[in-house]
Amino acid sequence: MSHLFEPFAREHGDINSGYDATRKIRSMDRPDAKTIPIIAMTANAFVEDIQESKEAGMTEHISKPLDIDKVVAAICKYTRILAHE
Numbered sequence: 001m002s003h004l005f006e007p008f009a010r011e012h013g014d015i016n017s018g019y020d021a022t023r024k025i026r027s028m029d030r031p032d033a034k035t036i037p038i039i040a041m042t043a044n045a046f047v048e049d050i051q052e053s054k055e056a057g058m059t060e061h062i063s064k065p066l067d068i069d070k071v072v073a074a075i076c077k078y079t080r081i082l083a084h085e
Contacts, residue, residue: 018040018042018056018058019052019053019056019058022038022053022056022057022058023056023057025038025057026056026057037059037060037078037079038057038058038059038060039058039059039060039061039062039074039075039078040053040058040060040061040062041062041064041066041071042061042062042063042064043063043064044063045063045064049061049063059078060074060077060078062074
């Protein structure tokens with residue numbers, strides 16, 4: 001298991017992947033659980049992988065090698081960082 005998921009897994013049960021973590025987040029009883037942006041950054045770049053990310057509830061799918069412009073654009077899109085520039 002990725003070290004990124006360990007704290008979440010300890011608190012929320014059996015989390016083995018980003019897909020599992022996303023499904024768990026989306027199912028939480030919180031007002032932001034359905035809308036918080038979740039961006040997949042993965043080496044899995046096939047159409048099926050992108051579809052699986054969407055089906056799990058991820059907002060965006062960015063394949064590796066990461067294009068920093070795409071990463072920044074996705075972050076800006078979902079956080080509106082550049083809304084005032």
